[in-house]
Amino acid sequence: MPADRKPIRVLFVCMGNICRSPAAEIVFRHQVADAGLNDAIEIDSAGTIGYHAGKGPDPRMADTLRRRGYTIEGRSRQVTAEDLRDFDLLLAADEDNLADLRRLDRTGTHREKIRLLVEYCVEKEANHVPDPYYGGQRGFEDVADLVEDACQGLLDTLKRQIG
Template identity: 85%
Template sequence: MPADRKPFRVLFVCMGNICRSPAAEIVFRQQVDAAGLNEAIHIDSAGTIGYHAGKGPDPRMADTLRRRGYVIAGRSRQVTTDDLRDFDLLLVADEENLADLHRLDRSGAHREKIRLLVDYCIEKEASHVPDPYYGGQHGFEEVADLVEDACQGLLDSLKRQIG
């Protein structure tokens, strides 16, 4: 990447930032690393609520990803209005998260860069990434499957976009 070019900044958002959005951050970070694009793409995640701020990913989500070969890292934080300005793309897990970010974006100036993560799915069809928090292991596997698919589609899209 040319020295004068800023990295493309992607923020993954769910409600608590302990299951879905950190899973997307972890998966996408590994995909970006494997593609040799660490300098070109900056990745983070956040939650629409700050209840879990400072905590790591949910242990069940972490175990699911670890079994798939991912390195678990990151701490929960709440999304801010600065994030709306600072990130080039904000990808949310579901319609409720989408509505929350639209409310945070009072002026509507950043609406075009707030999208559903599943919009990037290649093989899976889903209207949203379901919250696995109150369910069993199957829910965490479903989240991992959707996130892996969507992140691959996102990476393919960004490769075309950032060259």
């Protein structure tokens, strides 16, 4: 990446920032590293609520990802109005998260960069990433499958932008 080009900054957002958005952050971080694009893409995640602030990913999500070969890291935080300014792309897990981000964007200035993560799915068809928190293990596997697909589609899209 040329020295004068700033990295593309991506923020994944779900409600509590302990299942879906950290899964997306972990998966995308791994994919970006494998592509040799750590200098070109910065990645973070946040939740629309601050209830779990400072906690790591849900142990069930962490176990699901660990079994797939991912390194588990990160701590929950709540999304801020500054994130709208600081990130180039804010990807919501579902319509509720999308609506929360749009409410945070009071002036509508950042509307074009607030999108649903599943818009980047290539293999899977889904209108949102379901919250697995109150379900069983199958829900965590389904989230991991969706996130892996969407993140790969996102990476392919960003590669074209980076050049």
